[in-house]
Amino acid sequence: MGAFRGCQAASKPPWQTRRCIVFGSRVQISCGVAFALLKNPNTGSTKRHYAFGLANRFYTEINTTIQMAKYKLEYLWLDGYEPVANIRGKTQVKEFKNFPKLEELPMWGFDGSSTRQAEGRSSDCMLKPVAVYPDSTKKNGVLVMCEVMQPDGKTPHVSNGRASIPDDPGAWFGFEQEYFLYQDGKPLGFPESGFPFPQGEYYTGVGYRNVGDIAREIVDTHLDLCLDAGINHEGINAEVAKGQWEFQIFGKGSKNAADQVWVARYLLLRLCEKYGVDVNFHCKPLGKDVDWNGSGMHANFSTTYMREVGGKEYFENLMAAFDKYKNEHIAVYGPDNHLRLTGLHETQSIDKFNYGVANRGASVRVPHSFVNNDYKGYLEDRRPNSQGDPYKIAGRILQTIQTVPTPAVKKAAKK
Numbered sequence: 071m072g073a074f075r076g077c078q079a080a081s082k083p084p085w086q087t088r089r090c091i092v093f094g095s096r097v098q099i100s101c102g103v104a105f106a107l108l109k110n111p112n113t114g115s116t117k118r119h120y121a122f123g124l125a126n127r128f129y130t131e132i133n134t135t136i137q138m139a140k141y142k143l144e145y146l147w148l149d150g151y152e153p154v155a156n157i158r159g160k161t162q163v164k165e166f167k168n169f170p171k172l173e174e175l176p177m178w179g180f181d182g183s184s185t186r187q188a189e190g191r192s193s194d195c196m197l198k199p200v201a202v203y204p205d206s207t208k209k210n211g212v213l214v215m216c217e218v219m220q221p222d223g224k225t226p227h228v229s230n231g232r233a234s235i236p237d238d239p240g241a242w243f244g245f246e247q248e249y250f251l252y253q254d255g256k257p258l259g260f261p262e263s264g265f266p267f268p269q270g271e272y273y274t275g276v277g278y279r280n281v282g283d284i285a286r287e288i289v290d291t292h293l294d295l296c297l298d299a300g301i302n303h304e305g306i307n308a309e310v311a312k313g314q315w316e317f318q319i320f321g322k323g324s325k326n327a328a329d330q331v332w333v334a335r336y337l338l339l340r341l342c343e344k345y346g347v348d349v350n351f352h353c354k355p356l357g358k359d360v361d362w363n364g365s366g367m368h369a370n371f372s373t374t375y376m377r378e379v380g381g382k383e384y385f386e387n388l389m390a391a392f393d394k395y396k397n398e399h400i401a402v403y404g405p406d407n408h409l410r411l412t413g414l415h416e417t418q419s420i421d422k423f424n425y426g427v428a429n430r431g432a433s434v435r436v437p438h439s440f441v442n443n444d445y446k447g448y449l450e451d452r453r454p455n456s457q458g459d460p461y462k463i464a465g466r467i468l469q470t471i472q473t474v475p476t477p478a479v480k481k482a483a484k485k
């Protein structure tokens with residue numbers, strides 16, 4: 071349907087009968103009363119709109135009416151399940167002139183007693199929108215990531231890990247989310263009993279015997295859905311185990327990449343519904359006694375100070391703080407990590423902390439570029455696992471960083 075083609079009546083006295091075309095319908099204006107048969111291009115429904123009085127008010131009214139569209143807002147939040155929260159979503163329909171901005175989205179509520187977030191007698195929890203993304207699978211679809219708040223709308227709910235992330239626009243995170251696609255209780259592509267041929271050719275592999283027949287369609291479609299949503303995927307790859315995949319997401323700002331990881335997880339789970347496939351985020355779904363890789367979510371991180379000032383001394387102090395708080399880190403790096411961080415399969419043991427240049431068996435891997443650039447740049451914490459909550463991971467990393475003095479800031483500022 072074409073755009074509103076204008077109403078000549080706007081410039082004429084309202085009592086004069088005029089005809090004009092609005093979405094192919096007739097507009098009659100006579101004796102100061104006007105109506106128009108307007109077809110809403112979004113819903114296809116036709117409505118008769120009346121306006122009394124001045125024609126220019128009428129003009130404004132129909133112009134506004136035809137521009138409104140019904141948006142499907144999918145509010146997403148994390149529930150209160152322990153040790154791993156599930157992502158939940160419900161839809162509300164609201165009219166907006168354009169794709170809604172974050173500040174236009176209202177708070178909403180849900181029944182917290184059904185999500186382990188409240189008692190039955192006072193079950194309301196509030197949803198505070200914090201990030202918004204287009205949903206290209208739906209007409210006028212919107213994904214609204216939310217924080218869960220107490221009924222006062224201001225106090226973060228105890229399950230709300232995002233609220234405790236220090237605000238830092240200069241913090242950058244890149245998460246490498248690994249996961250297994252699962253069907254009938256086993257990794258996609260596993261035979262009915264026993265195992266497929268051992269690991270070796272699956273990583274970045276191609277061909278039916280390596281990736282089967284639907285996995286690639288799922289991961290490629292997921293990538294497109296995420297890119298359509300404005301999620302900053304940096305790449306995807308088939309992983310070491312059969313049925314195992316990875317995507318990487320990078321974001322600037324302390325909460326940004328974590329928001330995107332949760333929305334990307336949601337889109338993957340939802341996409342897989344129609345294939346009869348589940349996503350298994352467990353870090354060692356096949357157990358620790360078999361020679362099949364587990365899943366991690368390496369957290370690559372940097373702050374403005376690390377990128378611009380850095381230095382060997384600061385780096386060593388930072389690593390000392392990571393060592394000091396290793397238990398606090400492990401506590402939020404995902405459940406069952408002792409099954410994965412064994413010292414085998416490119417991991418360090420769960421109870422040890424170490425770092426190493428280009429060392430994939432270390433807790434923190436220091437990229438060559440970091441050392442070559444006077445200890446400036448980003449570091450990779452390899453301990454977080456695939457089931458970890460990126461909000462809690464980002465929060466913990468920044469809390470530890472905040473304990474390390476940054477003496478050169480003053481010197482740098484004086485220069």
Ligand code: ADP
Nearest residue numbers: 242243244245246304318319320370371372448
């Ligand atoms: P690998 O598998 O070798 O560990 P990937 O390419 O899968 O490496 O992931 C590297 C990650 O590092 C990417 O997610 C990328 O966004 C992230 N990254 C790169 N530069 C920075 C930086 N300055 N700060 C934070 N993360 C970064």
Ligand code: MN
Nearest residue numbers: 246316318368
């Ligand atoms: Mn990777």
Ligand code: MN
Nearest residue numbers: 246248309316
């Ligand atoms: Mn990987």
Ligand code: MN
Nearest residue numbers: 246368450452
């Ligand atoms: Mn990595």
